[in-house]
Amino acid sequence: MIVMKFGGTSVGGCEEISRVVSIVRQKLDRKPVVVTSAMSKMTDLLYRIADSAENRQEEEMENLLNELRRHHVEVAEHLLVNNVDIMLETTSRLNEICDELESFTKAICVLGELSERSRALIISNGELLSSTILASTMNASGIRAVLVDARRMIVTNSNHLKAEPNIAEIESRVPRMLESECQGADVIVTQGFIASSTDGEPTVLGRGGSDYSASLIAMALNAEAIEIWTDVDGVMTADPNKVKTARRLDRISFEEAAEMAHFGAKVLHPLTIEPAIKKNIPIYVLNSKNPACEGTSILNNVHISDGVKSISYKENILVINIFSTKMINASGFLGKVFDIFSDNKVSVDLISTSEANISVTIDDGQNISKVLEELSSFATIEVDRGKAQISVVGQNLINHPGMLDKIFAPLDKERIFMVSQGASLINLSFVVDKEAMDSSIEAIHNAFFGTGKGK
Ligand code: ADP
Ligand code: ASP
Ligand code: MG
Secondary structure, eight states: OEEEEEOGGGGSSHHHHHHHHHHHHTTGGGOEEEEEOOSTTHHHHHHHHHHHHHTTOHHHHHHHHHHHHHHHHHHHHHHTTTOHHHHHHHHHHHHHHHHHHHHHHHHHHHHTOOOHHHHHHHHTHHHHHHHHHHHHHHHHTTOOEEEEOGGGTOEEOSOTTSOOBOHHHHHHHHHHHHHHHOTTOSEEEEESSEEEETTSOEEEOOTTTHHHHHHHHHHHHTOSEEEEEESSSSSBSBOTTTOTTOOBOSEEEHHHHHHHHHTTOTTSOTTTHHHHHHTTOOEEEEETTOTTSOOEEEEOGGGOOOSOOEEEEESSEEEEEEEOGGGTTOTTHHHHHHHHHHHTTOOEEEEEEETTEEEEEEETTSOOHHHHHHHHTTSEEEEEOSEEEEEEEOTTGGGSTTHHHHHHGGGTTSOOOOEEEOTTSSEEEEEEEGGGHHHHHHHHHHHHHOSSOOO
16 A cells, blocks of 8 residues: 655646546556645635635635635536536535635634634635545546545644644544545545544644645555655755755655755655654655656665755744843753743754853744743843754764865855754754855755756
């Protein structure tokens, strides 16, 4: 059994969905479970629908809802034109999903109040719509596909917009449901991203969370492999949209992939690796637009060579500088500071300390007002939004003599603010001015991988 996850751009339109069907058809002997994201840009559209409902902008909301409905119905009509029965059944289901969403958002519009629970419910609709179209297109093409609602399998806590999975419950539900409901199916189709809490409330796994859904399902099924089908040839030496000379990596370790993803490589959701490590399931990152390309294999580290593999970055970070004269000889100061971050569920990325100052970086977008308020009661706080974080990742990186020099020599004209060498020896991260980020990434990439085009 394999789990194949298709991202938004891979199911972005008629041509893309047809391509997915042909990729899946070639793997039927491996009993695929297909996990799909929403069609590209549709989750963003749903966020805008939620915002306009909250702000009581009814006309704007109606326009966006119509756009959502039209887009999906048109794609379904086009793909299913040769099978009128399936087409009618599918468009009626799509309309039903959109009708329910419309009445829900209208109610929100009247109230002018949107809870995280309601937002999770609204943004779950992208995957419900795309999976309906994908399963129908497979059935119309002669592949027996059964659509299973991921919200009945992926159980989480009630942190609605970035929910944490309940592993034991998932491990028990996924095989049970798929066995009982999918007898005789060639393919099981389900949604990424969406889930429900133990109390049955709607939740989602956070932006980009479909990768995580796929690896949770693979873990629960003891799958042979997880395939992440996306819009680039694999995991690359840098974001190919940032560095034109980025090359595909043939193989990387679970740990390298986890560090890259955690430190900004959007190609994988940061938590995707965890369930795969638990069951030692290889992950293959593949390009749905170029299925002949071998992609990247993410494997147990015994198969992996040492050295720098990739440069990743985070542009939207905050540096929080905490100054206190009390820090001098004050045992417990660090503990007090980090308790505040942890009590408020704000996760810290990089840390550096001196006698009278602690600096940390965090992802922007987290609610930090309580953290700042509590820290301000005993320290002076400065928040800096003008910085970016760069991470160099590679197996046994730090054991290579001259590595630090090779990383920092190309940046001799830049100011480096924080440096943090990961305890795992496979990651070195530092902070630069935002304006210096692109040129710094490129300079380090050139130092390690040259300026020529890839393999
Ligand atoms: P999907 O919709 O398939 O989940 P994403 O947009 O989430 O796709 O992830 C793919 C994107 O990740 C690529 O288009 C690329 O711009 C970006 N990316 C960032 N870092 C890397 C990297 N090191 N290797 C490959 N892609 C990367
Ligand atoms: N559709 C969701 C998002 O855009 C999840 C995903 O694509 O992985 O964030
Ligand atoms: Mg993604």
